[in-house]
Amino acid sequence: MKTTDTPPPPAETVPPRMPSAAATPTAATRDKKTGGVLNVFSHGMLVVWAVLVVAPLLWAVMTSFKDDHGILTSPWSLPNHLHFENWSRAWSQAHMSDYFLNTVIVVACSLFGTLLLGSMAAYVLARFEFPGNRFIYFLFIGGMSFPVILALVPLFYVLQNLTLLNTIHGLILVYIAYSLPFTVFFLTSFFRTLPTSVAEAAIIDGASHTRTFFQVMLPMAKPGLISVGIFNFLGQWNQYLLPTVLNTNPDHKVLSQGLVELATSQGYKGDYSGLFAGLVMAMLPVLAAYIIFQRQVVAGLTAGALK
Amino acid sequence: MQHGKYRFIVGFLIVPLALYAIFVIWPFVQSIFYSFTNWSGLSPNFSVTGLDNYQRMIHDSTFWASFRHSVIYVLVLPLIVLAIALFLAFMLNVGGRRKRGAAVSGVQGAPFYKIVYFFPQVLSIAIVALLFQFLYNPESGALNAFLSAVGLDSVQPEWLGDPSLALWCVMAVLVWSQVGFFVVLFSAGMASIPKDFYEAALLDGASRATTFFRITLPLLWDTVQSGWVYMGILSLGAESFAVTQIMTAGPGGPADSTNVLSLYVYQKAFRDGQAGYATTIGVALLIVTLLFAGGVLRVGRRERLEF
Incomplete structure (x- = not known):
């Protein structure tokens, strides 16, 4: 890309990476002026x-x-x-503390389950040849483009038949299932990029496939797990559609759903200040976490779309 | 060894695949089947009614209103969001004052802007919708109070209460919450475009607009295209459901002026006890989604540029 042979000798005195300076003085000032206007505008x-x-x-x-x-x-x-009493009222009387606790339990369990099951499936799909491999892979990633609401109507009755409706563990299982498509898609391509030699060495040393996965491959996949973990954490923490349909028991409500409940029921109580306190209470932890971990959060959320 | 390998594959795949099949695949398949039945969802009895639901749908004015709104969403929202995001990202990365030694540079404080723009992305769409519902409130909302404060006492729109305005108010919330994600996504893409290209364009006297349309956009096209599909699926699915259900009167009102397909499916299934008909509408939503994704991939097909 070097063009040292083309410019005539006088051009050597001009810094090669200053294109505007090479132009005539009037052109240079005009350029500066439009640059300035654009700069203010932008x-x-x-x-x-x-x-x-x-x-x-x-x-x-x-x-x-x-x-x-x-x-x-x-x-x-x-x-x-x-x-400040708005905040304490929202925390205790408006059940914000319960909603927080429920959300923490649901998200902690489903995040763990998603990462464990997702990485297991992704590892097998990325590293092993067997009949049906491609089919299962496309079955998983196909789930990313279908409208969830279509499945929700029958899913409601599936959960009812399994007596999982309106339970915390039922909600956790559903969160995991609906997080799998993206997780499997992301981690499969991640496992493919990892070197094969380390796993082979472990197998030769006598480690079983299972042990190789947990003690060799998972630690190597840590950056990918962090990215997809952040993605799933935000998605599950902020989930509104699934709990609204599948988890209507007042004792099991999660944060976003509980706040909407609070907003619709405050019509007769008229506790706007308490509602706003609850709203801010729900916003601040995620915003704070984002500001602290912003590099990882941004990487985690954009990594999938850039692939 | 071979035997061990297959046992390992089955052992690792069985749990994720079972969860996925029970909670995602099976309900999807069922919902297609139920769309041909008169199932109420409340009792286990139903009969297959062929295309009755589809005929009913064709004559359902609320369906067509929701359908029209969903189509507006999927056509307009991605364009607005991507256009704003591309503009802001370009300004952040290329819009800076020209410095000595660099053909292009970002504006000062670009990292700060990126952090701020990303805020809405980490918040639950339910919380965002609640917040904007208060901003839009005609009597005590912040927007009309702001208009009064700047002397526009005569301009006090009803916002969400005005049938001709409500849909755009809801869309504005989705734009507000999504732009930041795409700014960050496109920024990452723009950062990977080699600086030489910009230098060459500037040497040839290209303006910023030309630089954007001839260099940045073509090289970013893959990212823009996947962002387009992603944004379209999102504006048909869970996000449009949440904002419409939380913010609008009815929900879906006033006078069906904001209803969207995802909300209408929910209302038919869980409010009106017409689960069979709800899945029919869900199938229509699925078709719109697939047509959109297929259309974008077709329109957007270009020669892949390697750099």
């Missing part, structure tokens, strides 16, 4: 979008410290004083 648009993103979130945080009267009469005024 930066302006970036700021506008940033404000559009942040303003509703900050507004929610501010509103969660106001009393009901302030919320209903002057949406943009600052709280007259910080009503």
Whole structure:
């Protein structure tokens, strides 16, 4: 790509990576001017979008410290004083603590199950030749493009027949099943990129296939597991459709679903401040976790789409 | 060894495959079958009624309203979201002031913008929908209060209460929540485009717009295309269900002006006790999804550029 033979000697004095400087002075100033206008414009648009993103979130945080009267009469005024009691009321009386606990249990179990079962299936599909391999692989990844809502109607009755409807463990199994397509798709391509020699060495040393998988391959697949784990964590933590249909027992409600419940039932209670406190309470942990782990989160969420 | 290998394969695949078959594949197959029955979902008795459901669907005005909205979603939403995201990503990566020694550079603070833009992506769509429902509230919402504050007292739209405006309000929420993901995704793609290409274009005197359409977009096309499909599936499926169900009156109102296919399936199955008919609508949704994905892949087929 070097073009040192083409430019005439005087051009050597100009830094080769400064294209605009090579032009005539008038062209250079014009270029600078349009560049400046564009720069202001582009930066302006970036700021506008940033404000559009942040303003509703900050507004929610501010509103969660106001009393009901302030919320209903002057949406943009600052709280007259910080009503921390909104938060404690939402946490205890509005069952936010229960919703949190349920969500943590459901997501912890289904995340573990998804990663374990997903990596087992992906490893076998990526590394072993057997009849039906391709068929099973496409069966799994086909699930990524179908509308979940279509399956939900019969699924409701499948769960009812298995007495899993409205139970925590039923919800966990469903979360795992619906997380498998992407997990298997992602991890299969990840396992294919890992070197085969290490696993072969382990087999020659007398390790069983199972032991090779758990003690050699899984540790090697850690970066892939982290990416897909973050992807699934966010998807399962934020899940709304599945619990709304399959988990209507008030004691087992998860966070997003519980908040919507709170919003629809607050019609007669009128506890707007408590609702906003609950809303912010549900937002903050994920946002905080994202800011801390943002590099990994972004990598995990975009890795699949870039493949 | 061979025997051990097959035992290992079966042992590893059996649990994930069984879960997937019971909770995903089997309900899908069943739902196609149920679409030809008059099953209520409440009792185990039903009879096969052939194409009756499909005939009924053709004469169902709510179905057609939902169908139209879903088609608008799938055609318009990806275009808006991808256009905004491409613009912002291009500005972040290439829109910076030209520095000495670099043909293109990102704007200052690009990492900060990317972090902020990504915020909505980590929040549950249910929480986002709830938040915007309050922003849109005509009496005590932040939007109308803002309009009053800047002197637009006469402009106080009903937002979600106005049948001609409600659909666009709901779509705006989906745009708000999805743009950030694609900005980050496209940024990653743009970062992998070699800087030499931009230098060459600038040497030839190309403007920023030309650079974008002749260099960035063609080289990013694969990512844009998969983002397009992803965004389309999302705007037909669970996300459109959540925002419509949570934010709109009815839900789906006022006067069916916001109903979408995914919500209509849910309402028919779990509100009206017409599970058979609900799966028929679900099949229509499946067809729209497949047509869209097929269409994008066909329209978007281009020679793959290697670089």
